[in-house]
Amino acid sequence: MPKIDVETINAQIRKLEELKRFISDPTTAPMIEQLISQNSSVNAPSRTSEKTAKLPHAQPTQRGALLAAVENTCKILPGDFNQKEVIEKLESQGYAFQAKDKNIAVYSALKRLVKRGVLHLTSRGKGKKPSTYRVIRRFPREMEGTAA
Numbered sequence: 638m639p640k641i642d643v644e645t646i647n648a649q650i651r652k653l654e655e656l657k658r659f660i661s662d663p664t665t666a667p668m669i670e671q672l673i674s675q676n677s678s679v680n681a682p683s684r685t686s687e688k689t690a691k692l693p694h695a696q697p698t699q700r701g702a703l704l705a706a707v708e709n710t711c712k713i714l715p716g717d718f719n720q721k722e723v724i725e726k727l728e729s730q731g732y733a734f735q736a737k738d739k740n741i742a743v744y745s746a747l748k749r750l751v752k753r754g755v756l757h758l759t760s761r762g763k764g765k766k767p768s769t770y771r772v773i774r775r776f777p778r779e780m781e782g783t784a785a
Contacts, residue, residue, distance in 0.1 A: 707746040
């Protein structure tokens, strides 16, 4: 039978208890919420590397989590892309879809991003041909491969 390092477990338990105390303090809760919302806001840096674009695994999602995940994924896709490519990229990053139909969920997110001016619908799909999208880049520093 393998030997279990009890001290390591006790150290982790102490850290988790400290975290629990910190989070349950009513004065720190607004600070935590503000930090979390700042990290997932639209004002976050637009240039995202694949390493930093990893998404959470099978955790309960918050409202708007899919939209933020789709937006971040679109920003790392080169050139024009379609809904299927976005889904494949999200899955390769480990995103766990909570929706019954991931196609409908991603389509709705893409449509919302077009409406918000984040994406441009480059061609509307017909039949088996899917719609294609492109990220709208407003500033030279948002362009890939250029130094600003």
